[in-house]
Amino acid sequence: MTSPNDLTFRLSRSRGSVPRARALLHAVLGGWGVAQEVVDDAELVLSELVTNALRVPVPSDRQIGVRITRSAAEGLLRLEVSDAGGGRPEIREPGGEETGGRGLLLVAALAHSWGYEERAAGIGKTVFAELKAPDIVAEPAVRKVAAVMVRAGQTVRVRSEWRTVLGVRSGHYAAGGPAVVLELDDGPSLWVHAAEPVTVRTGECSG
Structure with a gap:
């Protein structure tokens, strides 16, 4: 589904899906008039959400769903990433020598709010993050x-x-x-x- 305020697309379970998601997000936010600082934060957040979804142990043919929505009235940008895996996303506090495990810490720091929902149809879950985007614009003619x-x-x-x-x-x-x-x-x-x-x-x- 695609509308002026809503973009939905699917990604394969491959390493190239993270830069592809970032590129599409960058292109969309440019058209929405989002400030560069918010674009940079949104790219980091989406990268972490997609990376986490790729790590979920599910069959390789299961794709990842991405949805990007805007609300000009509320000045909010919402990013959603869906996967077919179970479990509950939780913030970890890795030790000083650990190189990974900080993805959701970054999401929580950059986002106005975040959380997860069970998918209404099908298996798995959707992890979402909302960022304040006061410069987001309504659709011009x-x-x-x-x-x-x-x-x-x-x-x-x-x-x-x-x-x-x-x-x-x-x-x-x-x-x-x-x-x-x-x-x-x-x-x-x-x-x-x-x-x-x-x-x-x-x-x-x-x-």
Whole structure:
């Protein structure tokens, strides 16, 4: 599900998922007008949440879910990471010689609030963190967003013309890297890197 205030995507259980999550978050927060200090904190928090989810002992084919939402009215940014594992996330206080185990300490220090919830559908849990983002902005009529944020029904600018997006699907470039494939009302589908900015015109969504 993707909306102007909500981005949801899934990650494979691989080491490359942490930088991919950071890149998508960075692109989205740039479009939302979030201050750089908050962006830096959010990237650290999301990195720790995704890293912890990757360490959960579950079958390798189980993906990790990520959701990024904003509330301009409350000035809040919410990050959620879901995994299929059990257990309860708890803050540890590792010894001075331990190199790991400080992830949730960092999350608790940077976030306004954090916690976890059992998933309403399916197995596993969702760990969330909320950060104060007073500069977060409401959606303008014409804006640039990361391609991964585009949804069916919006109008996007392709070269010098506006095209309606009929469908959105994920793709993958042969040379590597995530892509978004936009099916347009006229002309061939448009392949765009997931984090590449696309100009959209809002208020014209169908349904």
